[in-house]
Amino acid sequence: MRDPRTFSVDQQVGLLFVGLFGVLLLATAVVTLLALRRGTPSGDARQSRLLHDLRALWVGALVFWVAWVSGPVGATLAFGVFSFLALREFITLAHTRRSDHRSLILAFFVVLPLQFVLAGSRSFDLFTVFIPVYVFLAIPVLSALAGDPERFLERNAKIQWGIMVCVFGLSHAPALLLLEFPGYEGRGAFLVFFLVMVATVAQLAQEGMSRWLRRRPVARHIDRSFSYRAWLAGALAGALVGALLFWITPFKAPQALAMGFIAAGAGTLGEFVMKALKKDAGVRFWGNQASITGAVGLLDRVAPLCFAAPVFFHSVRWYFQLGA
Secondary structure, three states, rough: OOOOOHOOOOHHHHHHHHHHHHHHHHHHHHHHHHHHHHOOOHHHHHHHHHHHHHHHHHHHHHHHHHHHHHHHHHHHHHHHHHHHHHHHHHOOOOOOOHHHHHHHHHHHHHHHHHHHHHHOOOOOOHHHHHHHHHHHHHHHHHHHOOOOOOOHHHHHHHHHHHHHHHHHHHHHHHHHHHHOOOOOOOOOHHHHHHHHHHHHHHHHHHHHHHHHHOOOOOOOOOOOOOOHHHHHHHHHHHHHHHHHHHOOOOOOOHHHHHHHHHHHHOOOOOOHHHHHHHHHOOOOOOOOOOOOOOOHHHHHHHHHHHHHHHHHHHHHHHHOOOOO
16 A cells, blocks of 8 residues: 555645545534434534534644645734734633733734744744733733723733643744644645644544543542543544544644644643633633624634644754754
8 A cells, every 4th residue: 555655745635635524524524413313402412512512623634624725824824813802802801900911912913913924934033922021011001001000910810821722832833834744845835734623533533532531620629520540541542543634734643643732732721721711701602603703603713722732832843953
């Protein structure tokens, strides 16, 4: 059997297209038929959750194809739009004050575009520290100049955290397209595909294993289904998928296994953290009311990616000693 790594880029894309969307269509058809057979899909919580997970897989697959078809520039713009909508969802539920308007204008219309410009221009050294250093210092300065000390630390922490997750985290996904591996030119979109699939499968596996394993929740007031065993099962499932996808990456199979475990573990922990933030905000889903937010539930779907992308990006860059 011919080694898939010897295929041309177009042949690899075609193989992925047939395999990925074929499996998704089959799974969607099966779940839909089961729902119709039961007759009350909306009342079945497990069925509803499965449909939600399938939608997450569809979103992940479409993210890859957007990145592939549009190229580095188009993918950077697309992820910039995702970042804007996700940040909008987050800030809408963060209960800011009028005195925070200047900080929010800075976040949406200065920090966000600059971060993605730095990613697109391969200025990775500045890209890495721009938000954690310069922006984290600038936000409280603007808030202090507004002259409103009420809940100052809490307000600024919410804005900073929103920027960190929705802008800093997501900006690392298109940055993967621009990492330069010898002999791997023009295939950066496959790294995005690898990351999205690993993070999504890990989340699905963790949710599934939490139902089969005896529940020993780590923090039952945040999530009754999250346990160390379920997390490990999800991370291992993501690692296995990563190893199976090694042929589309510049990694060898053991390297793909390790990188898959890192990305999967980070993504599932990120989802857990976002559940804690939702509990604090008093909502079940980000953007659960279309009249409040511009993109219903987008942050729910990209939350694992927001955490997995920077960890995966910097792990790859450090291990393979890739320069700016």
